[in-house]
Amino acid sequence: MRIACVGGGPAGLYFALLLKLRDPQHDITVFERSVHGPPRGLGVVFWGDLLRNLYRADPVSARQIEQVARPWDNQVVDVDGTKVLSAVSRSYGIKRQRLLDILSHRALEAGVHIEYGQEMTHPSQLPAADLIVACDGLNSRMRDQTEGLHADITVGKNKYIWLATDKVFESFTWPFVHTDSGWIWGNAYAVDNESSTFVVECPAETWKGLGFDAIPAQDCLPLLEKIFEHQLDGHQILGQAPDQPPDETNIQWLNFRRLTNEHWYAGQTVLMGDAAHTTHFSIGSGTTLAIGDAISLADNMQRHGELKTALAAYEKERKAAILQAQIAARCSLQWFENVDRYIDLKPRQFSTVLRRRRSPLLPHLPPRLYYWLWLNPTSHELPAMRRLRKWIAPRIVKVYNRFTRSSG
Numbered sequence: 001m002r003i004a005c006v007g008g009g010p011a012g013l014y015f016a017l018l019l020k021l022r023d024p025q026h027d028i029t030v031f032e033r034s035v036h037g038p039p040r041g042l043g044v045v046f047w048g049d050l051l052r053n054l055y056r057a058d059p060v061s062a063r064q065i066e067q068v069a070r071p072w073d074n075q076v077v078d079v080d081g082t083k084v085l086s087a088v089s090r091s092y093g094i095k096r097q098r099l100l101d102i103l104s105h106r107a108l109e110a111g112v113h114i115e116y117g118q119e120m121t122h123p124s125q126l127p128a129a130d131l132i133v134a135c136d137g138l139n140s141r142m143r144d145q146t147e148g149l150h151a152d153i154t155v156g157k158n159k160y161i162w163l164a165t166d167k168v169f170e171s172f173t174w175p176f177v178h179t180d181s182g183w184i185w186g187n188a189y190a191v192d193n194e195s196s197t198f199v200v201e202c203p204a205e206t207w208k209g210l211g212f213d214a215i216p217a218q219d220c221l222p223l224l225e226k227i228f229e230h231q232l233d234g235h236q237i238l239g240q241a242p243d244q245p246p247d248e249t250n251i252q253w254l255n256f257r258r259l260t261n262e263h264w265y266a267g268q269t270v271l272m273g274d275a276a277h278t279t280h281f282s283i284g285s286g287t288t289l290a291i292g293d294a295i296s297l298a299d300n301m302q303r304h305g306e307l308k309t310a311l312a313a314y315e316k317e318r319k320a321a322i323l324q325a326q327i328a329a330r331c332s333l334q335w336f337e338n339v340d341r342y343i344d345l346k347p348r349q350f351s352t353v354l355r356r357r358r359s360p361l362l363p364h365l366p367p368r369l370y371y372w373l374w375l376n377p378t379s380h381e382l383p384a385m386r387r388l389r390k391w392i393a394p395r396i397v398k399v400y401n402r403f404t405r406s407s408g
Contacts, residue, residue, distance in 0.1 A: 008032030011273035043191030181209025
């Protein structure tokens with residue numbers, strides 16, 4: 001088959017690599033609009049489950065990714081200087097550009113063609129192809145030019161900005177700082193031995209109160225360094241990775257956009273990654289889900305002889321696979337849009353509730369009641385508590401599931 005992948009991110013590169021490895025007769029070209037690859041970005045996170053899937057799909061690139069990824073096993077929640085340390089399952093951070101370099105080099109070795117500096121905004125610009133894989137991100141032009149997919153986007157309330165720092169955080173860290181304009185927080189994780197990703201988020205009211213709406217995003221960095229000075233220990237906040245040229249800075253304050261599509265394929269076009277779905281960055285699953293899409297599409301194209309059957313099987317499989325992540329992401333987004341509801345808990349209680357923010361029960365119960373019913377160790381020893389949990393939980397889940405189905 002002749003296959004055109006539009007977008008040189010993890011999804012497009014990994015799909016092209018896997019399909020070429022499984023059948024070298026395929027003619028696969030990846031078209032990337034940037035001259036030197038996608039915008040460098042900063043870092044991404046993943047967990048052991050993705051690493052296991054990578055080893056099953058292509059051990060060569062999996063080994064290279066594991067060798068350069070920065071692992072951690074702890075999480076720190078820092079509320080105005082009071083820190084709570086918790087153990088978490090093995091997690092990894094990696095520079096996005098390092099990940100893309102590994103995948104692109106491996107794809108080229110396998111015989112995939114990669115054309116940089118090629119911005120494709122309409123299927124008619126592509127050479128003749130049996131399949132067009134649209135993996136060109138949330139703002140996918142290929143998706144928007146294809147009828148029958150029915151994309152839907154909802155916009156979150158909070159403002160966020162994706163940054164870097166030359167401080168290496170040994171644990172995944174959630175710093176919360178109270179300002180005269182309200183609470184502002186971040187999430188920080190090391191991506192190598194020299195730098196970390198630092199994502200800052202706050203309510204729109206806090207963002208305006210701090211004056212960030214009136215100045216360029218780049219000018220916010222010194223102010224953010226001052227706000228997070230205790231967590232940064234004198235290190236800088238950067239608009240790009242330390243080794244990234246200054247002219248490649250492209251930082252901006254954004255509102256998270258949640259994307260869903262009624263259909264993932266139409267005609268000869270199929271969606272992958274952020275072109276098909278987005279999940280809130282606070283659950284750190286974007287890259288994992290994108291690569292999962294790539295593995296699934298390659299598997300189904302190998303398994304089914306007829307293209308339409310393969311695409312239908314891929315859509316069904318991946319919609320089911322990402323459902324729990326979408327529900328968790330929606331709960332997490334809602335939690336961070338209502339931080340004021342939880343921030344007055346004691347630090348250890350707040351840290352515990354933060355870790356359980358994906359629970360659909362949490363928004364429907366007073367935070368302290370939720371903590372004492374479900375998270376306080378002593379509550380599990382009391383028969384009355386167990387009976388109350390058994391009565392409450394299914395009723396709230398039933399209401400939540402009905403809301404989830406009605407709102408897509």
